[in-house]
Amino acid sequence: MAVEKVETLIIGGGQAGLAVSRHLGKLGREHLLVERKRIAERWRAERWDSLVANGPAWHDRFPDLEFKCDGAAFASRDEIVQYLEDYAKQNKSPVRTGVEVTALHRNTDGTFRAETAAGVIEARNVVAATGPFQKPLRPVMVPDSEGILQIHSAHYQNPAQLPPGAVLVVGAGSSGAQIADELQRAGRNVYLSVGPHDRPPRAYRGKDFVWWLGALGKWDAKTIAPGMEHVTIAVSGAHGGHTVDFRRLAHRGITLVGRTDGFADGKMSFAPDLKANIERGDANYLSVLAEADAHIAANHLDFPEEPDARTLVAMPDCALNPILSLDLKQAGITSIIWSTGYALDFGWIKFDAFDEKGRPAHERGVSTKAPGLYFLGLPWLSRRASAFIWGVWVDAEHVAGRIAAR
Numbered sequence: 001m002a003v004e005k006v007e008t009l010i011i012g013g014g015q016a017g018l019a020v021s022r023h024l025g026k027l028g029r030e031h032l033l034v035e036r037k038r039i040a041e042r043w044r045a046e047r048w049d050s051l052v053a054n055g056p057a058w059h060d061r062f063p064d065l066e067f068k069c070d071g072a073a074f075a076s077r078d079e080i081v082q083y084l085e086d087y088a089k090q091n092k093s094p095v096r097t098g099v100e101v102t103a104l105h106r107n108t109d110g111t112f113r114a115e116t117a118a119g120v121i122e123a124r125n126v127v128a129a130t131g132p133f134q135k136p137l138r139p140v141m142v143p144d145s146e147g148i149l150q151i152h153s154a155h156y157q158n159p160a161q162l163p164p165g166a167v168l169v170v171g172a173g174s175s176g177a178q179i180a181d182e183l184q185r186a187g188r189n190v191y192l193s194v195g196p197h198d199r200p201p202r203a204y205r206g207k208d209f210v211w212w213l214g215a216l217g218k219w220d221a222k223t224i225a226p227g228m229e230h231v232t233i234a235v236s237g238a239h240g241g242h243t244v245d246f247r248r249l250a251h252r253g254i255t256l257v258g259r260t261d262g263f264a265d266g267k268m269s270f271a272p273d274l275k276a277n278i279e280r281g282d283a284n285y286l287s288v289l290a291e292a293d294a295h296i297a298a299n300h301l302d303f304p305e306e307p308d309a310r311t312l313v314a315m316p317d318c319a320l321n322p323i324l325s326l327d328l329k330q331a332g333i334t335s336i337i338w339s340t341g342y343a344l345d346f347g348w349i350k351f352d353a354f355d356e357k358g359r360p361a362h363e364r365g366v367s368t369k370a371p372g373l374y375f376l377g378l379p380w381l382s383r384r385a386s387a388f389i390w391g392v393w394v395d396a397e398h399v400a401g402r403i404a405a406r
Contacts, residue, residue: 003120006032008403009112011101012129013039015389016377016396018084019062020127021093023400032121033093034114036100040084042133043077046154050182051077052237054174059210060389065090074237106351106370125403128360129376132387134345138338139170141263148328153179153339159186165334166190168268168326170260172197176339177244178236184254189332194246194274195259197234199281200288202242205296205303209235209243209288216291219385234281243285246278250316257323268326275319282312344378365399372406374399 008024010017013035024031038044053060057079058071065087067075075083088095103115104126114121136152144150149163153175159182166189169180180192200209213219234244250256258274289309296303326333344359353370355361360375364382367373375381376399377392385391 003122005122006030008125008127009114009121009123010127010129012131013095013097014042014131015084016131016392017129018087018093019392019396020129020376020400022091023397024403025091027400027404029404031094033095034099034101035095035097038097039088039095040081042131043081047077048156048179049158053080054235054237055210056208062087062389062393074241101348104349110372112372125372127374127376127399131377132379133342135343137340137343139340142336148333149335151337153337156337159183159188162335166332167335167337168333169337169339171339172234173339174233174236177234178238179337179339180254181238191255191257193257193260193270194277196277197281199234199243199285201285201309202235204289204292204309205306212288212292215295219383221384222382246281247313247316250318251313256318266327266329268328270324272322272324274322275315278319286310365395366402
């Protein structure tokens with residue numbers, strides 16, 4: 001079988017791959033983008049039916065293509081898939097779908113050899129744009145012998161997918177909170193395990209939270225404070241968009257518990273940290289409001305007042321008298337949804353390109369161990385915004401520029 005040669009091979013047909021393809025195209029650089037299945041495959045196959053983006057459409061997009069939906073709306077899963085397909089067509093990106101790279105080797109001359117079922121592709125440059133949601137992390141805690149359906153949030157679709165009975169959702173980031181909310185609205189008895197989180201306001205004084213995080217410089221934060229990589233942003237685009245107020249979720253009927261600790265003898269145990277986690281999220285919420293007020297005053301902006309924004313409903317009883325141990329069968333729990341994040345999986349890269357912790361070794365996406373190798377779409381690649389559709393655009397421009405400079 002003949003070996004195909006390209007200047008730059010992009011692996012991954014999601015937002016990161018399409019962004020760097022666009023920049024390389026503008027620079028007139030030859031490249032090929034391969035995708036294991038379809039454009040935006042993870043949006044299609046690893047997201048639940050009712051998922052919507054967590055940022056409004058006017059903001060969560062590339063600068064040279066708007067969503068077809070109202071800019072103030074939060075795009076649905078299907079609208080996001082269509083948007084990325086439209087983007088590839090608009091830019092005539094050289095996309096080849098149904099091509100999975102099973103192994104990437106580095107040749108002695110510094111070029112790369114990608115092995116696929118369709119043949120070998122050799123390239124001077126390779127961009128790994130496979131995104132942050134590569135390998136669902138699901139703790140091995142509750143044995144299958146308990147007879148409880150257990151799935152990761154990547155495999156949740158809708159309430160009808162689950163057997164009758166109560167549901168425990170472990171993890172209260174954007175995914176876990178949205179799923180728990182949907183299940184409770186569908187009439188399920190829901191328990192939600194809540195850990196540390198940031199909780200920005202959905203909007204404040206006439207501006208969306210994404211606008212405020214930009215105005216206050218938070219999207220451009222370049223360093224992760226200790227432990228910050230495990231702190232989720234509790235905001236939801238569902239039902240018009242809202243900050244995830246765990247106090248209100250509890251008052252509406254969801255039983256909140258603390259961080260999930262373990263399982264033994266039919267009982268799930270939880271840390272006694274629920275109230276502290278809620279209070280920490282509230283403090284983050286109030287701090288953003290205070291910073292916004294200071295920004296408005298310093299810049300003499302004529303934004304409307306919003307005095308009710310600081311009003312918090314009462315701390316729920318489940319936080320004041322937390323459940324530390326829960327007999328799953330007695331509680332009627334028949335399903336557990338693990339919304340516990342993802343791990344990176346670069347096992348297909350067959351040479352040293354990683355640090356001592358197994359993470360890509362890079363500076364702003366440029367490999368520090370293998371010249372010609374680049375990474376895109378990872379959280380905190382260069383700043384907090386890096387993993388978002390609009391955030392990856394800047395990183396992709398930098399990487400494309402470095403590729404052209406070679």
